[in-house]
Amino acid sequence: MNNLVVIPILIPLVTALLLLFFRKNIFWQRVVSIISALLALGVSILLAITVAQDGIQVSQIGNWPAPYGITMVADLFSAIMVMLSAVMAIAIIAYSFNYIDRKREEYFYYPLLQLVLMGINGSFLTGDIFNLFVFFEILLIGSYMLLSLGGEKYQLQEAVKYMIINILASSLFLVAIALLYGVTGTLNMADLAVKIAALEDTRVITVISMLFFAVFAIKAALFPLYFWLPGSYHAPPTPITTLFAALLTKVGVYALVRTFTLIFVQDVSFTHTVILVIAGFTMSLGVLGAVAQMDFKRILAYHSISQVGYMVMGLGLYTVTGLVGTIFFIVHHSLIKSSLFLISGITEKITGTTDLRKLGGLLTAFPLVGWLFFIASFALAGTPPLSGFFSKFLLIKAGLDIGQHAIVAVSILVGTLTLFSMVKIFYYAFWGKEPHKYIPKDGTKWVRLTPAVIYLITLSALIGVNFEWFYSYALMASEQLMNPEIYIEAVLGRGGH
């Protein structure tokens, strides 16, 4: 019995409820939100340390033993993800203070953020597949509201599409859960792993696993199910886009990694090859979409698709190094892609547009923004010593280790195209002459948006500089993932039931 596992879910829940009572008092909304985010970071660091020292932490809700009650589990991978969500929450909330308009702030912006965070943390920590569905719904309902909050025409249009595709995905998720329950008679993930390993005929499980793969592929925006992403990333204000890019697709990737290392490992040669092929298509088509775009935020949105391909590539390789690469890439992408989205928000504040054809000369006029973008885009393309280099290096090494040369070639080519489209943004938006003198609407208020960006880029550089230390932690996490017996034993006790 360990309640530490539940606290990262309870903190945002309590905060959200608390914030509902004084929605007009913006000052206290902001203060309580940021304090809660800092508290969540503290708890998640504590959780990560505890898991590293004492092994996987399990909490049986209501003290019902494992396959019967609801189980919350924190292994190293979960702990890393929860920590990441807390880190991102701080940046997004701090950035929102100076970005989100008063009207949105009054209409439950901060409580909604907290509810989404609750759903995210819950998905990372649950050990029960139906519970995973419930937490998915919590974060989805929050994201529907955030996406439509403000009621601008374009937002509503995209919110409807986003909602319909996600309702469809949820229905499929439930069907997949029902089929799995029909075959195994259990919903606890550890118990599922045991039951499936004991089955004689696993072909039906392979079919069900592909249904799960389709569901999580919609959430994570994998080929060919990524079509909803660019529109819904472009519609809402920048901090909300950042939350989506940094954490919502990661929940899909997390669910993929969790289910395809713990439960569906009965036919690796088929399932993980499918994953690898899909990863290759996702990264190449995503980056081609980015090359074709002429809008700051849209380019970044298409990049998100392509980068999810890299994360899933590590899972498809299904080796310890591959999964270390996946973990590194998830962390790196959250930090860097968010900082790029936040920079696009700053340029939008300054110039009033994200259309690259109307931008120019920002480097001379606003050197701070220009240089921040420069660093972040090089991190995205994978230049040392920033975090991007090491994540790509690990993935490519993992690919070469087991002789998957095709995917390695694709990933290197995609890396080049990534650099190309980042240079394109740099060329159009930051070089050249200003088309007209930019006079920011709110004066120098945009400067107050930069600390959140600097904070994220510093963290990325920190990971690059302290690579050894982070690597050893991620290696431990990855070894736990590749040896599901440890997880099963922690949940069900010694020797199964």
Next chain:
Amino acid sequence: MELLIAFVIAILFGIGTYLLLSRSLLRVVLGTAILSHATHLTILTMGRLKRGEAPIYVKDALLSYSDPLPQALILTAIVINFGVTAFLLVLAYRTYQELGTADLSELRGVSDE
């Protein structure tokens, strides 16, 4: 019995998919509702359809119990689906008000042109 329900589920999925593919926003909303009913029936069927006692443990009595778990799952799913459908209806109505159309083929294009 399971086979009959399987056909019912298949028909419901068919109707739901048909409605989802139509252009009218309201039909799409109804499609999602029917789709979720089909899903709930699937869960119920997967718990095996049988006549049994209420699942209350009686010592030393070998009764044939009904599986209570699918019902708990469906209850949760219905509640979630109820909330989501209500929100989707409001969103659809607001979209109709703001954009002046409920035809999905007109809800295309990008924000700034």
